[in-house]
Amino acid sequence: MSDPLVLGAAFTIENASDLQRLLLAELPGCDRVCLSAVSEIDGAGLQLLLASKAQYPDLKLCNPSNAIRQVFAMLNLSHLLSA
Numbered sequence: 001m002s003d004p005l006v007l008g009a010a011f012t013i014e015n016a017s018d019l020q021r022l023l024l025a026e027l028p029g030c031d032r033v034c035l036s037a038v039s040e041i042d043g044a045g046l047q048l049l050l051a052s053k054a055q056y057p058d059l060k061l062c063n064p065s066n067a068i069r070q071v072f073a074m075l076n077l078s079h080l081l082s083a
Contacts, residue, residue: 002029002030002031002032004030004031004032004033004034004062005026005027005030005032005033005034006033006034006036006037007019007022007033007034007035007037007038008036008037008038008039009037009038009039010038010039010040010041010045011038011040011041011042011044011045011046011048011049011068012040012041012042012044012045013042013043013044013045015045016044016045016048019045019048020048023048023052027052027055027056027059030056030059031058031059031060032059032060032062032082033049033052033059033060033061033062034062034063035061035062035063035064035065035068036062036063036064036065037065038064038065038067038068039065039067040067041067041068041071046071046075049061050077050080053080060082061080061081061082062081062082062083063082063083064081068081069081
């Protein structure tokens with residue numbers, strides 16, 4: 001098992017381009033993404049996470065922050081999160 005990719009700060013439209021480049025570069029060979037430091041998420045950030053999960057079905061979205069938990073719960077997507 002490899003070290004998780006640790007993501008933080010705002011997962012929003014303002015950062016979407018940079019986040020997409022990071023995910024494209026780092027996700028191959030990665031089995032976990034740690035989301036504990038994500039301070040906020042919007043539709044663009046959610047779309048990047050869902051696209052990543054679709055492209056890498058075995059990818060674990062771990063240690064979600066409260067912001068992540070709230071959005072995923074509101075959209076009935078909590079089953080995609082790992083503890």
